[in-house]
Amino acid sequence: MGGDPTTFGNLNPPDQVLQAVRDSIELLKSRSYGPGKGHQDVREAVAEYCSHQGPVTPDDVILCSGCSHAIEMAVTVLADAGQNILVPRPGFLIYRTLSEGLGIEIKYYNLLPDQQWIVDLEDLENQIDDKTAAIVIINPSNPCGSVYSKEHLTEILDVASRNCVPIIADEIYEHMVFSGNEYHAISSLSTDVPVLSCGGITKRFLVPGWRMGWVIIHDRQKIFEKEVREGLNNMTTRILGPSTLVQRALPAILQLTPQSFFDEVLLFLESQAKLAYEALRRIPGLRPVMPQGAMYMMIQIKMSLFPQFKSELQFVERLMSEQSVFCLPGKVNIK
Incomplete structure (x- = not known):
C-alpha cells in the first residue's frame, strides 16, 4: 500500500466527512478567498483537535494546502540557501526535492533496522554542524512504519536541545498506530526545543485529494516569536490560502468523525500488515520488518541470493514488470 490509501477503493471516509463537504458546498462563504493562514473558526477547531500536541492556540495554527505544503513552508522558513537540514535515512523523498530547489543541503542521519528503525542518536548528533x-523527525514513519516511544523522543529532544537546533515534526500519520504501540507528539514532550508540527487530514481521514493540512507552532521559550511566525504568515500569501470549500467543512470533519471509523481503519491496516509480514518472512532472501503503524513496510533484500540482479533497483524493476508489484528501493545498507 502506498501513500494514497484510496487507490483501490477499499478504504473510504465515513459519511460524516462526506456530508461535511456537501454542506460546505451550499455556503456562499465557502466560495470566497479566505485569510492566508485560514479562517479563525477553522484554526480554532484544529487547535482543539491538536491539543494532544501541547498547548495550542488558534494563533499557533496555519492552514496549508496539504501536509506537503506544510512541510515546504516549515523548511523554507527555517533554512536559508547554504544551510542544511537533517533528514532520516530511510525517509520521505519530498525533503530532498524541496530543499534542492531552495539551495538547502540535505544531510542524512541513520535509522536502525534491527531496533524497529529508531534514530541512531550518535549519528544524528554527528551530522549537526x-x-x-x-532536524526532521518523521513519526510515525514514512517509509519504515515505526512509532517512537516517549523515551526515544526524549532522547532526540536532548540532542536537539544540546545543539540548539529546532525540529520539524512530520506527523501526518499521527494516531495511526498498531496495537501494543502508543503515539506521542514530540512537541508535547519538549520544554525548550521549538517544534513546527506538520499534519493534516490526508491519511487518517482518507481524503488525500482534498489537500488540507496545517503547520502548528510549538515554542514555549518564544524562540520563534518574531521571525519564524512572521515568515510563516508572510508565506501564506503565496497561494492565497488553502481551499475554503474544505476549510468550511473541516470543523465538522474533526469533531463529528466517530472513533469507530478510526478503529476499523486501523484494524484493517494492521491485519493487512500482519498478513504481508507473515507471507514475506517465509520467502528466502527477503527480511521484512513488521511495522508499528502508518501504511508502509521496509523489506531487506539479501542480494547475494539474487545474483542475476546487479542492484536492488533492478530487482524492484523486474518485480514491477513481471508481477505488477510496485516498490520503492530503500537505498539503505543493512549489515
Missing part, C-alpha cells in the same frame, strides 16, 4: 537549520 554550524549550518544545520533543523
